Amino acid sequence: MPELPEVEVVRRGLEAHVVGRLITSVEVLHPRAIRRHIAGDIDFAARLAGQTITAARRRGKYLWADLDGDAAMLAHLGMSGQMLIRDGDAPDEKHLRVRLRFADGGPQLRFVDQRTFGGLSIEDTVEVDGTVLPVPVAHIARDPMDPAFDLPATVKALRRKRTEVKRALLDQNLISGIGNIYADEALWRAKLHWARPTEKLPAAKATEVLAHAADVMREALGQGGTSFDALYVNVNGESGYFDRSLAVYGQEGLPCGRCGSPIRREPFMNRSSYSCPRCQRRPHTR
Numbered sequence: 171m172p173e174l175p176e177v178e179v180v181r182r183g184l185e186a187h188v189v190g191r192l193i194t195s196v197e198v199l200h201p202r203a204i205r206r207h208i209a210g211d212i213d214f215a216a217r218l219a220g221q222t223i224t225a226a227r228r229r230g231k232y233l234w235a236d237l238d239g240d241a242a243m244l245a246h247l248g249m250s251g252q253m254l255i256r257d258g259d260a261p262d263e264k265h266l267r268v269r270l271r272f273a274d275g276g277p278q279l280r281f282v283d284q285r286t287f288g289g290l291s292i293e294d295t296v297e298v299d300g301t302v303l304p305v306p307v308a309h310i311a312r313d314p315m316d317p318a319f320d321l322p323a324t325v326k327a328l329r330r331k332r333t334e335v336k337r338a339l340l341d342q343n344l345i346s347g348i349g350n351i352y353a354d355e356a357l358w359r360a361k362l363h364w365a366r367p368t369e370k371l372p373a374a375k376a377t378e379v380l381a382h383a384a385d386v387m388r389e390a391l392g393q394g395g396t397s398f399d400a401l402y403v404n405v406n407g408e409s410g411y412f413d414r415s416l417a418v419y420g421q422e423g424l425p426c427g428r429c430g431s432p433i434r435r436e437p438f439m440n441r442s443s444y445s446c447p448r449c450q451r452r453p454h455t456r
Contacts, residue, residue, distance in 0.1 A: 172231065172349075173231055173351055174228075174347030174348065174352070174387050175352075176410065177228055177230075177232070178315075178391055178395075180247070180405060181228045182226075183253070183255065184233075184405060185225075187405060188223050188235070188255070188279050191274060192220070192221070192273040193222070193270055193271070193272060194219060194220075194272060195219055195271045196215035196268065196269070198211035199267055199268065202286045203286065203289050204268065204290055206244075206290075207290070214290070217241070217292045222237070223235045223236070229301075229312070229313070229316075231342075231346065232310060233245045234293070234304050234307070240294060244292075244293045244306060245288070245290055246287075246289050248285065248286075248287030248289070250283055250284040250287065252281070252403055253279065254279075254280045254282055254403075254407060255277045256280050258275070258277070263282045266280055266282050267282065267283050269281075299318075310342050311345050313347030313348075314347065314380060314384035315388065321380060324380060325376045325380065326373075328344060328368055328371070328380075329371055331344070332368065334364060335364060335365075335367070335371060336364035336438065337439070340353055348387070350441055351416070351419045352383055354443060354445065355382075356382040356383035356385075357445065357450065358445060359417070360375065360378050360379040360382050361449050363445060365453055370453075393410055393412040393415065394408065394409070394410030396412040396416070418433050418444040420444065421433040422435040422444060426448065428446070428449050433446060
């Protein structure tokens with residue numbers, strides 16, 4: 171699943187290419203792509219036509235375009251969703267699901283999704299702590315790159331939880347934007363095993379791991395995000411290359427960059443967690 175840097179790359183692309191443009195028509199080519207829009211494809215297209223995209227926004231891993239009035243087009247990228255900017259005469263992508271055309275006759279916005287786990291929907295908005303959010307995103311916490319992110323409060327909340335530190339990092343109600351990749355990278359930088367109990371984590375160490383999470387995501391953003399296959403791309407269809415800089419994620423058996431020990435892979439929440447067995451010692455049982 172794309173994490174904060176990958177979604178931010180797409181958001182910036184949308185900000186550059188579609189903000190301020192008037193939508194004239196919408197073509198839904200696969201009903202599953204708008205399944206979260208309960209009113210269906212005709213209502214989806216009708217509500218977008220005549221609307222101007224006023225902003226491209228993000229909260230953690232959630233992406234949306236603000237529309238005229240109190241509504242937003244929320245995009246769930248899922249495992250393979252792509253928001254692409256394409257000239258009108260460009261051939262349709264094999265997995266094109268939704269097409270937006272604009273009044274200026276310029277490039278189209280196309281939602282392409284091979285695996286159809288993603289989708290688009292029109293959502294009402296609500297103000298939460300001074301920020302206007304689509305209703306389905308209202309419960310999502312701020313992320314470490316948000317100017318209003320409250321680090322001391324997040325540290326306190328993390329240490330109040332009785333769980334493993336990686337589970338806390340992935341809890342989007344506590345801190346948003348961090349997924350499996352950047353959690354593993356932040357924990358490696360902090361020399362913490364993913365199973366370390368949060369309630370036993372000193373405040374300084376909790377602060378450190380959150381700072382590392384912010385740092386590694388900024389670095390990834392600078393390299394266009396992490397692309398393990400051709401499905402994670404920006405609006406121009408280009409892949410990021412932070413995968414070349416990963417210290418532990420996906421590096422099973424390769425030497426740790428600090429101590430040389432082979433990186434290990436362990437089962438974690440139906441996924442995998444990568445760490446160094448020497449730098450990140452497994453904690454004793456509670």
